[in-house]
Amino acid sequence: MRADDIITEGKFSNLKLDASEHRLLDNIEKTIYNLKYGSYPEIPPLPDYNEGHFDKFFLDLGSERSRELIRLFGKVKNDHNNNFKIKCIFCIHA
Numbered sequence: 210m211r212a213d214d215i216i217t218e219g220k221f222s223n224l225k226l227d228a229s230e231h232r233l234l235d236n237i238e239k240t241i242y243n244l245k246y247g248s249y250p251e252i253p254p255l256p257d258y259n260e261g262h263f264d265k266f267f268l269d270l271g272s273e274r275s276r277e278l279i280r281l282f283g284k285v286k287n288d289h290n291n292n293f294k295i296k297c298i299f300c301i302h303a
Contacts, residue, residue: 214254215227215241216228216231217230219231219268220264221234221264221267223267223268223272223299224271224272224275224276225272225276226266226272226275226276229283230276230279230280230283232289233279233283233286234267234275234279236286237279237298238260238263240253240268240298241255241263241298242258242260244258244295244298244299245258249295252295252296252299255299279296282297286299
């Protein structure tokens with residue numbers, strides 16, 4: 210699969226994400242899931258995380274706005290280290 214191939218299966222298929230955007234969204238979701246269970250000792254757990262709310266948030270944004278937000282997270286990830294990304298996601302979720 211190439212990075213610009215559109216994902217046509219799965220819960221986010223109607224967002225028309227390309228493979229790289231889909232991987233980044235999956236990475237964001239996994240990071241928040243790990244935060245729920247306290248996998249990062251420097252950040253308190255997020256006991257109220259609900260995967261359904263996460264999914265609904267991106268699905269309600271629609272394809273174009275979701276892609277813009279995912280690209281923004283990608284820029285943050287590229288501009289800063291992984292620890293900063295985790296703290297950003299924590300601040301947005303809190």
